[in-house]
Amino acid sequence: MAKYTGPVCRLCRREGAKLYLKGDRCYSDKCSFTGRSFAPGQHGAGQTRKKVSEYGIQLREKQKTRRIYGVLERQFRNYFEKAERQKGITGVNLLVMLERRLDNVVYRIGLAESRNQARQLVRHGLINVNGRRVDIPSFLVKADSVVAVREESKESPIMKKIAESLGHKQAPAWIELTAADMSGKVTRYPTREEIDIPIQEHLIVELYSR
Structure with missing residues (x-):
């Protein structure tokens, strides 16, 4: 899968959440996600969200995590497989690896x-x-x-x-x-409580466990 090179604010709208891809700008009034949190689409088509399946929810969580950390699909899968082989909780292991x-x-x-x-x-x-x-x-x-x-x-x-x-x-x-x-x-690796990203990692584990 090729690296995304379009407007990063569009990714936030696609995921329906701030991904903080522009740093300090995302915390200011200049953030384009504010007031435009609906999904992108022509003629306002993105403003109506359809009911999402369980698989769709899991997929969006994985995509959101990839985009926050800027990781490609194959890289992300490799991280998950390594996290799965480690001792402890797979989802937490994955996030700690991404933080590293x-x-x-x-x-x-x-x-x-x-x-x-x-x-x-x-x-x-x-x-x-x-x-x-x-x-x-x-x-x-x-x-x-x-x-x-x-x-x-x-x-x-x-x-x-x-x-x-x-x-x-x-x-x-x-x-x-x-x-x-x-x-x-x-000084050490972060704990789950210290990783302040809006991610439900168990959904990613469920996705790859299908």
Whole structure:
């Protein structure tokens, strides 16, 4: 399945929920989802929602999760299969794995305004993990790893802008933020309660268990 390249706000309307794909803009009055939460479609056709089947509900939950984290279909299936093989609750294992993606960790630290921007920073080689450059957004960050902006990248205009606001941001409990160094340490993996996305992961497990 090809990567979606259209307007990201359309995805929020399709899922009927804010996916926070534009970072800070999604929390402001400029968010286009506000007042237009109906599904997209010509001539207002998307404003009437049909009754959704149980399978449809499960599918939408999976699609919503994929879009929040920016993961392709095959990648997502691979994550689920790995989560299924691990000890513990499969749905929670899946979400923890998605949270460990490097692009997500960069976003959680506050080094990017959105996960999409975080992916771009990683791909362009602006991020180090434990002192080594990593340019793979799907790289899974381990506990006790330090994720930071490369020293030579701190002078770029985009990183200077982020640095100005970094001191006012608060990282989640499982990340230790050092704003002065533009870095964050993953002290442990997050618990389910600390993953603040509007997802019912058991529906995804039910979908793949069919």
